[in-house]
Amino acid sequence: MFYVERNFMKFNDVGRSFSFVQMGVEMYIVLLGAPGSGKGTVGKIIAEDLKLAHISTGDLFRENLKNETELGKEAKKYMDKGELVPDEVTIKMLKSRLEENDVENGAVLDGFPRTEVQAKSLDEMLNGMGAKVDMALNIDVPFDEIVERIANRRSCKGCSEIYNVVFNPPKQEGICDKCGGELYQREDQKPEVVENRLKVYSKSAQELINHYENAGILYDAKAGDSVGKTSYDVAKEVEEYIKSK
Numbered sequence: 001m002f003y004v005e006r007n008f009m010k011f012n013d014v015g016r017s018f019s020f021v022q023m024g025v026e027m028y029i030v031l032l033g034a035p036g037s038g039k040g041t042v043g044k045i046i047a048e049d050l051k052l053a054h055i056s057t058g059d060l061f062r063e064n065l066k067n068e069t070e071l072g073k074e075a076k077k078y079m080d081k082g083e084l085v086p087d088e089v090t091i092k093m094l095k096s097r098l099e100e101n102d103v104e105n106g107a108v109l110d111g112f113p114r115t116e117v118q119a120k121s122l123d124e125m126l127n128g129m130g131a132k133v134d135m136a137l138n139i140d141v142p143f144d145e146i147v148e149r150i151a152n153r154r155s156c157k158g159c160s161e162i163y164n165v166v167f168n169p170p171k172q173e174g175i176c177d178k179c180g181g182e183l184y185q186r187e188d189q190k191p192e193v194v195e196n197r198l199k200v201y202s203k204s205a206q207e208l209i210n211h212y213e214n215a216g217i218l219y220d221a222k223a224g225d226s227v228g229k230t231s232y233d234v235a236k237e238v239e240e241y242i243k244s245k
């Protein structure tokens with residue numbers, strides 16, 4: 001069951017663009033939603049099933065951080081406080097990622113855009129590639145649920161796999177099932193930083209929703225325990241919707 005709260009006619013327009021995808025043309029899906037809303041999980045499932053690249057700007061920054069690049073050092077100043085990395089830096093990074101070979105069929109963008117400036121520049125970048133954003137999926141999870149979720153989250157230092165110590169714990173405490181790496185709580189998963197990330201998110205969320213609603217490609221999905229839908233449910237429902245068009 002979808003939770004479509006906005007203009008249904010516009011929604012049909014979203015559907016029309018999907019039919020091109022099934023003929024083998026590129027598709028770009030943007031994921032909106034607060035940190036901890038499950039964007040990453042939903043994005044990975046959809047990208048894998050639809051053979052699209054999964055691009056997470058958060059992961060790209062963390063990779064740079066791990067490799068101690070100049071970009072990583074610059075980004076860390078903002079990430080540790082839950083602030084957004086400046087648009088200019090983020091846009092440049094995303095642009096070069098979009099030029100990589102695996103993006104030939106399109107991509108699921110997880111965590112980009114986060115500001116209206118980024119949204120407009122994404123439109124321009126894709127336009128320059130003869131493509132466009134086909135769908136903006138807004139994953140809506142109540143904030144109190146998100147705060148609890150992030151507090152229980154642990155990430156693997158080795159492969160970045162994410163666990164929830166209550167709902168999805170590793171077989172052996174503190175150790176990644178996949179690669180044996182050490183699990184830790186990221187700096188930006190600590191309660192005070194989470195609070196700031198949610199504030200930062202709220203500030204620009206409405207602008208982004210308006211941007212894609214005006215383009216007629218916004219898709220709303222309510223998720224979380226309170227509506228009995230996991231990230232997996234959201235991903236599968238969105239895929240069903242896309243395939244039905």
Ligand code: AMP
Nearest residue numbers: 035057058079083084085090111112114
């Ligand atoms: P995420 O894993 O998507 O929550 O991203 C982690 C952190 O990376 C964010 O809190 C920001 O500091 C930074 N970041 C990720 N994506 C962006 C973006 N599109 N614009 C600015 N900063 C970003």
